[in-house]
Amino acid sequence: MTNSPRTPGVVSGRLSDEALAQNFSDLHPPYDGHEAMVAADRCYFCHDAPCVTACPTTIDIPLFIRQIQAGSPEGAAKTILDQNILGGMCARVCPTETLCEEACVREAAEGKPVEIGRLQRHATDSLMAKGIHPYDRAEATGKRVAVVGAGPAGLACAHRLAMKGHDVVLFDARPKPGGLNEYGIASYKTVGGFAQAEVDWLMQIGGIETVYDHRLGEGDLTLTGLAETYDAVFLGIGLAGVNALSAPGTETDNVLDAVGFIADLRQADDLSSLSVGRSVVVIGGGMTAVDAAVQSKLLGADEVTMVYRRDRAAMAASGFEQDLAASKGVRLMFNAQPVAVHGNGAVREVEFEHTESGPEGLSGTGETFRIAADQVFLAIGQTLEGAPEGLEIERGKIKVDPSGRTSLAKVWAGGDCATGGDDLTVTAVAEGRDAAEDIHQTLTA
Amino acid sequence: MADLTTDFVGIKSPNPFWLASAPPTDKEYNVRRAFEAGWGGVVWKTLGLDPHIVNVNGPRYGVVYGADRRVLGINNIELITDRPLKTNLEEIARVKKDYPDRAIVTSLMVPCEEWAWKEILPQVEDTGCDGIELNFGCPHGMSERGMGSAVGQVPEYIQMVAEWCKANTDMPVIVKLTPNITDIRYPARAAKAGGADAVSLINTVSSITSVNLDTMSPEPSIDGKGSHGGYCGQAVKPIALNMVAEIARDQETAGLPISGIGGVTTWRDAAEFLALGAGNVQVCTAAMVYGFGIIKELNAGLSGWMDDKGYASVAEVTGRAVPNVTDWQYLNLNYITKARIDQDACIKCGRCFAACEDTSHQAISMSEDRVFDVIDEECVACNLCIDVCPVEGCITMEELQPGDVDKRTGRVVEAEYANWTTHPNNPAAKAAE
Ligand SMILES: Cc1cc2nc3c(=O)[nH]c(=O)nc-3n(C[C@H](O)[C@H](O)[C@H](O)COP(=O)(O)OP(=O)(O)OC[C@H]3O[C@@H](n4cnc5c(N)ncnc54)[C@H](O)[C@@H]3O)c2cc1C
Ligand SMILES: Cc1cc2nc3c(=O)[nH]c(=O)nc-3n(C[C@H](O)[C@H](O)[C@H](O)COP(=O)(O)O)c2cc1C
Numbered sequence A: 001m002t003n004s005p006r007t008p009g010v011v012s013g014r015l016s017d018e019a020l021a022q023n024f025s026d027l028h029p030p031y032d033g034h035e036a037m038v039a040a041d042r043c044y045f046c047h048d049a050p051c052v053t054a055c056p057t058t059i060d061i062p063l064f065i066r067q068i069q070a071g072s073p074e075g076a077a078k079t080i081l082d083q084n085i086l087g088g089m090c091a092r093v094c095p096t097e098t099l100c101e102e103a104c105v106r107e108a109a110e111g112k113p114v115e116i117g118r119l120q121r122h123a124t125d126s127l128m129a130k131g132i133h134p135y136d137r138a139e140a141t142g143k144r145v146a147v148v149g150a151g152p153a154g155l156a157c158a159h160r161l162a163m164k165g166h167d168v169v170l171f172d173a174r175p176k177p178g179g180l181n182e183y184g185i186a187s188y189k190t191v192g193g194f195a196q197a198e199v200d201w202l203m204q205i206g207g208i209e210t211v212y213d214h215r216l217g218e219g220d221l222t223l224t225g226l227a228e229t230y231d232a233v234f235l236g237i238g239l240a241g242v243n244a245l246s247a248p249g250t251e252t253d254n255v256l257d258a259v260g261f262i263a264d265l266r267q268a269d270d271l272s273s274l275s276v277g278r279s280v281v282v283i284g285g286g287m288t289a290v291d292a293a294v295q296s297k298l299l300g301a302d303e304v305t306m307v308y309r310r311d312r313a314a315m316a317a318s319g320f321e322q323d324l325a326a327s328k329g330v331r332l333m334f335n336a337q338p339v340a341v342h343g344n345g346a347v348r349e350v351e352f353e354h355t356e357s358g359p360e361g362l363s364g365t366g367e368t369f370r371i372a373a374d375q376v377f378l379a380i381g382q383t384l385e386g387a388p389e390g391l392e393i394e395r396g397k398i399k400v401d402p403s404g405r406t407s408l409a410k411v412w413a414g415g416d417c418a419t420g421g422d423d424l425t426v427t428a429v430a431e432g433r434d435a436a437e438d439i440h441q442t443l444t445a
Numbered sequence B: 001m002a003d004l005t006t007d008f009v010g011i012k013s014p015n016p017f018w019l020a021s022a023p024p025t026d027k028e029y030n031v032r033r034a035f036e037a038g039w040g041g042v043v044w045k046t047l048g049l050d051p052h053i054v055n056v057n058g059p060r061y062g063v064v065y066g067a068d069r070r071v072l073g074i075n076n077i078e079l080i081t082d083r084p085l086k087t088n089l090e091e092i093a094r095v096k097k098d099y100p101d102r103a104i105v106t107s108l109m110v111p112c113e114e115w116a117w118k119e120i121l122p123q124v125e126d127t128g129c130d131g132i133e134l135n136f137g138c139p140h141g142m143s144e145r146g147m148g149s150a151v152g153q154v155p156e157y158i159q160m161v162a163e164w165c166k167a168n169t170d171m172p173v174i175v176k177l178t179p180n181i182t183d184i185r186y187p188a189r190a191a192k193a194g195g196a197d198a199v200s201l202i203n204t205v206s207s208i209t210s211v212n213l214d215t216m217s218p219e220p221s222i223d224g225k226g227s228h229g230g231y232c233g234q235a236v237k238p239i240a241l242n243m244v245a246e247i248a249r250d251q252e253t254a255g256l257p258i259s260g261i262g263g264v265t266t267w268r269d270a271a272e273f274l275a276l277g278a279g280n281v282q283v284c285t286a287a288m289v290y291g292f293g294i295i296k297e298l299n300a301g302l303s304g305w306m307d308d309k310g311y312a313s314v315a316e317v318t319g320r321a322v323p324n325v326t327d328w329q330y331l332n333l334n335y336i337t338k339a340r341i342d343q344d345a346c347i348k349c350g351r352c353f354a355a356c357e358d359t360s361h362q363a364i365s366m367s368e369d370r371v372f373d374v375i376d377e378e379c380v381a382c383n384l385c386i387d388v389c390p391v392e393g394c395i396t397m398e399e400l401q402p403g404d405v406d407k408r409t410g411r412v413v414e415a416e417y418a419n420w421t422t423h424p425n426n427p428a429a430k431a432a433e
């Protein structure tokens, strides 16, 4: 440890290795067997359970919890994975407080839901620890499907198609599969290389050929080409672009895009080699903003301020995420928008203007203030980038119908790149799975 | 402050809580600790003739758990004392001398022949203990030797042994009954006929708690084999309460003192036994699970409840509920209720719906937005919805008043009591007199 949180500038090694290891350990450590039994016993086995309705992948939650109660965590895992092949990752990253656990009747009753996410993790971890892959491929159909994007949407689609007997070729621009599971999700949600372990486990189904480091739209990899060569194409390319800030000074040094910072962090072998500012300002109000702010703090930044242009209630980050940020020492500021980034070479201050929302939407009040910063992260939204020509786009996303069909014949899409649903891992899985079912229907009709 | 002292067949104790004959009362060390903790009395672990028996040297308990590994019931394959008679007798004498205000009853099980009783009774009397309890209850191990429940299941033997004891000692004789029998009134009547001063019940219920599905051995497993054991603890309380009530309201045994045993875990359980006719209670499993310290809760809880209700003594509680225990045929068929759901308390889990729809009377409706309502036309007031509802007090039973129409039958509710004996559907109905 060469530096401290108060070392000026953007430097690495602000914290000891032990402190870093502690900071980036599991946010919700796994249950031990007894804890899981106690947690499972709290489930009422509701009729037509509201938690199931609230799960984008419609996992039969009371059933899997009952299987845990009855001492078959592996059976529970099968119930989960039948609906959501990335049930292990979703157990770790789903904002359960706005999904299943929000709908749990015990949340209504006593403000303390059944901890569905942690139970789901207990079940899926038990199964994966045994190395069991409880699915086989159906008889080969002879059909070949190209899946572009090895994120949650693409992986779920590829697995379901392989299971149905189709041959899948899975392309991704990056060197590793997993999409944002590997490059985006906060470290403390998916520790221990889980993203890759889960992909390896998923690939045990067989029938999925992988082609990494290949970007659709580059070289000879084109949508037209794929549509000609394959029986169907699924696009799960996520949102590869980021919104830029339209304020003067954003070209100043150390004004970075939060997604890139997080990706570097996720790929770092040694956290103490990562640089972070003493005073960090994060601009945005979503999950990415929270993750960038919290992880800056955990890396040892002295002061981290997250500034959102609307009020707390409008924030995309859930109450849980906001509390998490606050508990790690991140300062949350609302109703302020950036108007300029100041600094000579490197950033020194960000200037904000207070905002108020009126009938015409959000407007500045004219009052400004400055926050000292030697590093700024922009987390003001990801955008669709590199969508192939010819696809109908609606509000910045590839337009699809409820089964994932795009405007082009033979082309389906799902996940963050497509319309419909929230930008969440679990939603991407549901859309990938459902598109696979529709592709299967179409190819075997 | 309510008076908790009891006089049970002449045996006085500062409170109605005795430790039942079992491991907690197995030796001087335990019993002294129990008395220090505040227990009113003990029934010493059952003595037998020498040579003393031996126990298995592997596990002797099986268990049934509720949520959070809470023990609901235990079964055991332990036998009576496995220490020499003399050792036990000396210890009983020493403890009694030091705790003259506490009850010490000695439990006995010897062969079913008079000489054996003649031999042991004077030795027990010499200890200065307050009475004897005849263990006719053990369902395992001893019954194969013609003792324990092998005797308890044959009313004639019970009477015979009780008579021998009454003839050979002046100590009060309590007969401990086994529940492993079809009608508990027969052994109780036999005990009374034999001159017993009281009965105590229940001993343990024959049981296998679980099977190890890997080794295919019943638990507890001794070298891959298991034998049935005796079940006790909270799980057996309903069986015990019924048996106590049966004896309390039987014409032939009414008034026979009863020491209530079986699943007493909190003061409330004890109060229920008392209300159904017990003069005191005995506790085993709760002490084995939580230790002797529970006596503080038992005493404080019972005395607090008695104060609230204005009962001055334990004797005032004994038997209070007995007149309300009746036969099914005398239950009032004109008492008509309907389930009512408190919509503000309802958390919309749908359990009442699932239970009623799948297994009862299809009397709960469920709307699109998960509002659950009782359909009076179908509700037979079975109570299942209340039992399964996780929110206490959310569903209640509302009593229809005379003049109201029961929408299920279309009939007007009558004010008069009417039971099955006079019901037109009863082939044996007698005309109301
Ligand atoms: C920082 C951050 C934190 C998040 N935290 C959470 C969270 O805690 N919980 C949660 O539920 N959601 C979270 N999300 C959202 C979640 O990660 C996404 O909704 C989810 O990953 C979307 O899955 P996807 O398969 O559609 O896209 P992605 O995961 O983005 O995967 C798309 C894949 O396509 C590849 N690709 C892109 N373009 C091309 C191309 N032209 N050719 C070939 N391959 C291409 C990419 O390399 C990538 O592997 C977070 C997102 C971010 C950015
Ligand atoms: C391990 C064990 C040993 C027992 N041994 C005896 C015994 O020697 N004599 C006897 O009369 N009852 C014996 N019992 C039965 C108890 O005295 C008591 O009747 C029974 O456990 C029910 O009460 P409880 O539910 O409070 O445990 C034994 C019970 C247990 C658990």
Ligand code: SF4
Pocket: A042, A043, A044, A045, A046, A049, A050, A051, A052, A061, A062, A065, A103, A104, A105, A106, A114, A116, B349
């Ligand atoms: S809503 Fe809660 S209690 Fe009901 S089934 Fe779902 S997890 Fe269980």
Ligand code: SF4
Pocket: none
């Ligand atoms: S309770 Fe005591 S005697 Fe019994 S097995 Fe455990 S340690 Fe041994």
Ligand code: SF4
Pocket: B341, B345, B346, B347, B348, B349, B350, B351, B352, B353, B372, B385, B388, B389, B390, B391, B394, B395
């Ligand atoms: S069981 Fe109780 S809480 Fe659940 S829906 Fe029925 S009335 Fe409501």
